[in-house]
Amino acid sequence: MEEADDASAAALDPKLAPLLLFGHGDATSLYSVPTRALLPTRVGDGGVDDMMRGHRWWTTAQGWLLMARRGSPCTFLWDPFTGRRVGLPPDHDGTVLAAEGSSHRRRCLLSCCGPMDPASCVVLVIDHADTVLWYCRPGDNHWVKRHQHQYLQPGPPHHEHRGIVIRALRQLTAMDGEFYTDLIDHVAVLEFSPEPAFAVTAVDDDDRRPAVYMKRTSIFVESNGELHSILFSHPIGCDRIVASVGVYRLSMATTQEQRPAWVKVDSLGGRVFFVQIGCFGASLDARTTGLRGNCIYYSGFNGKALCVYDMERGTTAVINPGEHLPYHQSPKILMPTR
Template identity: 80%
Template sequence: MEEAGDASAALDPKFAPLLLFGGHGDATFLYSVPTRALLPMPTPTRVGDGGVDDMMRCHRWWTTAQGWLLMARRGSPCTFLWDPFTGRRVGLPPDHDGTVLAAEGSHRRRCLLSCCGPMDPTSCTVLVIDLAYPELWYCRPGDNHWVKLHQQPYQYRNPAHRDAIIRFLRKFTAIDGKFYTELHTGNVGVLEFLPEVAFTKIAVHDDDRRPAVYKKRTTCFVESNGELHSVVFSHPIGCDRIVARVGVYRLSINAAATQEQRSAAWVKVDSLGGRAFFVKIGSFGASLDAEGTGLRGNCVYYSVFNGKVLCVYDMERGTTAVIDPGTHLPYHQSPQVLMPTFPRYHGGATRSVESIYQVGPTIQENAYEVKDTKVSKVKRDVRFFEGGCTCLPIPIQNKLINQKKSKRSMAERFPCQGEGASSPETKNSYRGCGFPLEPLKCLLRMKK
């Protein structure tokens, strides 16, 4: 299944993450975000040896959040996953009829991997989504063919229903073998291959993600350390290319409930645990451990629609900087993000402050494992009520996460007597978190 590649012409991982300009038959330019410099393309010893530029010119390609590229050779049904940092390849089923990764409309495709690496065919699912039609394809390394899922035109209630399906297909994000997306109701949908296709939903309390000032917003899902985060970009006067506000929220799932009674709430965070998020608004979200990469931790790196610049939102300072990859590059040329493929960048043992909010029986024993702040002891209980409802932790922990100005003063303070889950501050901060559970439903009726 896995094939060795020529590592002599591979990219140097110390320059990752990279911005890819061009491709799909055009000349490819690489920009290193950590070093803030354009890079020369690694050149093979002879033409056709599989260098990066040669691979980009001879194939259609799509990025993934794990750094692997989905490749489709021009004029051939051959498809495979390729690691541009080592040259490794993982074979995929051929696209004989040319519909999965066809040249026409190939820019409308998006690829996701269900796990960090495609080496294990039993656990890795490759998902290809059409961004313009309610269609998707999936396979596993070693399969003989791609499987197509789609809706027939007669299954649409109206054009708005069709557009809603396309919108939530676009937002799929992979975490631990499952694919998560945001539904039009604000709930979270979960797509699984068991190996049969199963689609369920999680009821989510969503009031905190709706700012009162800005009426238009764009949300992007990002996986970080095995948890689902939502990056919310608020836009003024309905202009998608202007970002007035950036907010990050983590999905806290009620771990005490059964599989059929799952419920959750979005919890606002002001720290990423030293990690960095990379978001291409509308199509891409990924994260990595910033330590040792030359990147600043607790920052959201994002690019807007049809723009070459990369914006950097610092969550600690509340400021935004702009990176211009090169004056000679056209402004409207939007780059793709190439993440590193090595596992250590995609996960770590460091726990962030917001991980204290994971609802479940392990909160009390894990509350002492906070390493990325000055907080040495934050140990409080989560109270569970009848009917599967929960009340999240006490105000002192809420201040550590949501109130930047009080973080330093609270760092050496032990919880005071009388600060409990029934205080008015807790009710205001987490109004509605003790909500009744909603039964799961199948929202899509897909046919092969």
């Protein structure tokens, strides 16, 4: 299952992570958030830049990259900090990881911290524009395709609910070997045992209801085994502007009469969250990165800019990762592998 990689000498230094990964043309640029510096491009050493040129790739919250070799059905998970690879089933007809030029329609999730254990790790691929998903486990011989015709919201299925299902699949987040997503007044859980099945649970959502701004962007983050919801509120008609940021933790019910509830929090417990809009959210111990705790780093609203929301101060700072980088180009976030 695990394969050696002779590129380990060219692997990234984990102390530089998290990083912003910019892909433009055939080149890639890396910006280290802890050091606030662009890394020099290294070509011809079998490192990150060479790997990106030869593959289509997708980031994950656990730092591993899903790789699809150009012109080949070969797919695998790759750790850019050690060079480790984990083989995955081939994508013979090119439908799992999409054709050239349409990679933005796919998103990859891992059910656990690392893909080393095929018995517990599920590799999940989501289509951003359809109610379809693919999954496999390391060591499998093929990808399995599933259409989510059993609509996730309570009540009988209706055609107009298709958009709700697509949005729910886009927001899936891994926690404790399962995948969680947000529904109106409900949380849906996708588990593999071994076949995929959704369970929908009603939650008390009063704290998250908008008081002023009606347009919001939400994303889940798993942190220390607890599920958090980050809500970015926008003025109507302008989702590039973030007017406020709210953080909520899912408090589980302690009695049969109670329902789980979203509870607003004013601290991340000293941790730091990284959020890539439309992709994933991840949590880190601030002490291991040298970053200030109780801060949310997020990208995806304003091109190349990385914004930092400080929960203690209630302020937002903006980081420009490089003057030469195109403004409109949103980076991918490369987390340290777990």
